[in-house]
Amino acid sequence: MADPSSYRPEPGQIPDSPGVYKFRDEHRRVIYVGKAKSLRQRLASYFQDLAGLHPRTATMVTTAASVEWTVVSTEVEALQLEYSWIKEFDPRFNVKYRDDKSYPSLAVTMNEDYPRVQVMRGPKKKGVRYFGPYGHAWAIRETVDLMLRVFPVRTCSAGVFKRSAQIGRPCLLGYIGKCSAPCVGRVTPEEHRELAEDFCDFMAGRTGTYLTRLEQQMHEAAEEMEYEKAARLRDDIGALRRAMEKNAVVLADATDADLFAVAEDELEAAVQIFHVRGGRVRGQRGWVTDKVEAVDTAGLVEHALQQLYGEEKGESVPKEVLVPALPEDTPALSQWLAERRGSQVSLRIPQRGDKKALMETVHRNAQQSLALHKTKRAADLTTRSRALEEIAEALELDGAPLRIECFDISHLQGDDVVASMVVFEDGLARKGEYRRFQIKSFEGQDDVRSMHEVVSRRFRRYLQEKLKTGEWSPDEDAVAAGAPGVVGGEVEQDAAEDDGRPKRFAYPPQLVVVDGGQPQVAAAKRALEELGIDDVAVCGLAKRLEEVWLPGEDDPVVLPRSSEGLYLLQRVRDEAHRFAIQYQRNKRGKRLKAGPLDEVPGLGESRRLALIKHFGSVKKLRQATIDQICEVPGIGRKTAETVVAALAQAVPAGPAVNTATGEIIEDETPASAGAASDRGTEQ
Secondary structure, eight states: OOOGGGSOOOTTOSOSSOEEEEEEOTTOOEEEEEEESOHHHHHHHHTSOGGGSOHHHHHHHHHOOEEEEEEOSSHHHHHHHHHHHHHHHOOTTSOOOEESSOOOEEEEOTTSSSOBEEEEOSSOOTTOEEEOOOSOHHHHHHHHHHHTTTSOOBOSOHHHHHHHHHHTOOOHHHHTTSSOOGGGTSSOHHHHHHHHHHHHHHHTTOOHHHHHHHHHHHHHHHHTTOHHHHHHHHHHHHHHHHHHHTSOBOOTTOOOEEEEEEEEOSSEEEEEEEEEETTEEEEEEEEEEEOOSOOOHHHHHHHHHHHHHTTOOGGGSOSEEEOSSOOTTHHHHHHHHHHHHTSOOEEEOOOSHHHHHHHHHHHHHHHHHHHHHHHHHHHOHHHHHHHHHHHHHHHTOSSOOSEEEEEEEEEETTEEEEEEEEEEETTEEOGGGOEEEEOOSOOSOOHHHHHHHHHHHHHHHHHHHHHHHTSOOOOHHHHHTTOTTEETTEEOOOSSOOOSSOOTTOSOOSEEEEESSHHHHHHHHHHHHHTTOOSSEEEEEETTTTEEEOTTOSSOBOOOTTOHHHHHHHHHHHHHHHHHHHHHHHHHHHHHHOOGGGGSTTOOHHHHHHHHHHHSSHHHHHHOOHHHHHTSTTOOHHHHHHHHHHHHHSOOOOOEEOTTTOOEEOOOOOOOOOOOOOTTEEO
């Protein structure tokens, strides 16, 4: 690990002008490429105190052994040079998007004497017109099959074309009218090329004039009583309309635009792109990347734009590029895009209307893409095994933690404090084992004390189960101290009958993960020690820097960014956080909706609804007598007395006031019928 001060340039040596810089390691390999409006200011930011740098940036500068730079005259030149160097050197600390699949495109080989329509993958070739990319190759073939009826362009390979020319007989498509058979001279090369150009124009979105022309020809044929020709033209129009329907109209103004959306977490990001031509979605593609550098959404967008348009020219770059966040050098990036297109390009964030709505759709696709990527990664047995081994090695465990339990605390400014416990076995979530807790021992906000309570309750139940089965028996000191599950020297029994099945807290984990740093880890460890449990490892994952904390250690364990073990720990922590947030929101919502009838003992949901339906509101129910309440079906006198007493004790809320008129608004709102209790909640 190098000290950045050992290769820091001398003061005044770095020019204050636009440029591109490269960090190299001790083997002279380029590990990072960047650009800057001012090289002096940008490079100075790398040589500050390591504690003030982002962890990924700190890793990069300590891996590097030298830095060099190249001065350019404009920011656009810097952008172009940065792209060229990233492509040439493939630096390990630069964001590099990788396709989650090789997307197929519809290609027309206009560089051949007889252009051919086909499905193509991989890098684009000069002189070939591309449309797409598409999600599936079969979608391209369906579209082509419909359009060959109207544009009978060649689709055969070079070998088939040559053989048909030699024998003087076309292939099957030539006989059924889906190929103009240029191989046997049915059309001239010029006529065939004109068909291919019409095909490309139609695919590019210029559909209205062509359909209008066909409809006019159909009417003319019908007027001249050439009914077979008119019927054929009618069927051609129908085929083209069906081909158009496969790409729904999303922007009514026939816009040509590319829409970018980004979904990201601490370690990875997914980019989705919709290609809209003529107001219709003509293609879609997506990338997934590891966040190997400290980069925000705007930076991810800039990298995506460079990768998508770095090799494109002309109409492949659309008039509009819609993004979720504008990069830092937006003017330079817009100029770079305009140079590649040959005309002005609008780079902006959609604010309203159809474009903003479509952008939300693209963002949902990006979120699904990232979730699918994580699911595929987690489902791989080899990957999960490696992750568990890396965790065991980093935490110095005796074996791989086959069962991991993670705890998280959630509250809203100290109210509705709850906790979650999620379980992962063999690296996979066991949702049937998830548990939720309500904090009981105190009120207010104290995450450390809450963590101690929850871990204590979970493992106290574990010891109770062991005590029942005879696997554990407390010694005399434990009995005297009030060991878990022991009351007055006797075993505390569950209210539920023992059906012989393992109870929900019967299995111990090999590793307990808590969401937090040193204080939360210390609280969880103290809870285990108080219960006499010393065979369960504890660690914490701090969210801000993704550091792993161990009990009694002053410094965290920093797992490599590419570590599968870190990825698994992060996924476990995020799942616990999600589960806790969900429970906390549900609990808060039920509390806010609760009415005075919810506190009446013995009054179930059905009878609450019956009372509200009969009287219309709580206010009118409060004014009713016991005899009037007894008239409600299912309500006896004792229950009516209980309702009257409960409503008398409940203090009604103050009257609502219309602030515009000063008028007092009568409270006629029906009371909440309450809500069913949550299953799986440890009360």
